[in-house]
Amino acid sequence: GQNIDQPTEMTATEGAIVQINCTYQTSGFNGLFWYQQHAGEAPTFLSYNVLDGLEEKGRFSSFLSRSKGYSYLLLKELQMKDSASYLCAVKDSNYQLIWGAGTKLIIKP
Amino acid sequence: GAVVSQHPSWVICKSGTSVKIECRSLDFQATTMFWYRQFPKQSLMLMATSNEGSKATYEQGVEKDKFLINHASLTLSTLTVTSAHPEDSSFYICSARMGNPSGANVLTFGAGSRLTVL
Numbered sequence: 001g002q003n004i005d006q007p008t009e010m011t012a013t014e015g016a017i018v019q020i021n022c023t024y025q026t027s028g029f030n031g032l033f034w035y036q037q038h039a040g041e042a043p044t045f046l047s048y049n050v051l052d053g054l055e056e057k058g059r060f061s062s063f064l065s066r067s068k069g070y071s072y073l074l075l076k077e078l079q080m081k082d083s084a085s086y087l088c089a090v091k092d093s094n095y096q097l098i099w100g101a102g103t104k105l106i107i108k109p
Numbered sequence: 110g111a112v113v114s115q116h117p118s119w120v121i122c123k124s125g126t127s128v129k130i131e132c133r134s135l136d137f138q139a140t141t142m143f144w145y146r147q148f149p150k151q152s153l154m155l156m157a158t159s160n161e162g163s164k165a166t167y168e169q170g171v172e173k174d175k176f177l178i179n180h181a182s183l184t185l186s187t188l189t190v191t192s193a194h195p196e197d198s199s200f201y202i203c204s205a206r207m208g209n210p211s212g213a214n215v216l217t218f219g220a221g222s223r224l225t226v227l
Contacts, residue, residue, distance in 0.1 A: 040223070041220065042115075042202050042204075042219060042220050097216070099154075099155075
């Protein structure tokens with residue numbers, strides 16, 4: 001079956017750096033997405049990786065290794081507003097999105 | 110950028126009644142829209158894919174007679190929860206994408222509709 005694993009919850013300190021990992025086993029691969037979802041709100045797009053390597057966008061970076069079925073989202077200079085759930089999603093061979101359960105990130109002062 | 114409008118944002122209804130949720134793409138045409146359901150502390154669960162001008166494609170385990178989807182135009186899809194029961198209480202989110210599925214197309218989500226069935 002298809003599966004996406006990410007930690008359920010993480011805690012970090014304001015101003016620090018945190019890395020949220022995502023591993024996947026899917027039938028084919030056509031890209032990996034990271035979305036941010038604040039409590040009670042809809043997800044918003046953060047990043048997209050289809051080739052191996054690091055994609056940097058401001059304080060957020062996303063890394064992909066297709067051979068390892070692994071990605072991470074790196075958040076730098078954490079701010080309180082970064083407290084949210086971070087969803088990893090993979091597009092499979094049928095171009096269907098498979099969603100992870102999300103990682104709840106708690107930022108402490 | 111692409112904007113998807115969804116309403117109502119929240120609704121409370123009595124058991125046995127039907128509730129309609131609308132999803133509109135405001136500045137682009139969406140031939141395909143997606144309906145998700147999300148229970149507390151869980152991930153998004155795809156319910157169905159709504160295709161303009163044709164029948165929706167439902168995911169396994171989703172009752173098509175209970176969750177009626179209509180995609181009447183390129184900018185509007187509706188989800189009707191028929192004869193709602195308390196177990197249908199959830200956060201319903203629609204989304205749409207621009208372009209074809211093989212591209213790096215980002216989903217744009219509506220704000221979601223929180224349904225509470227008493």
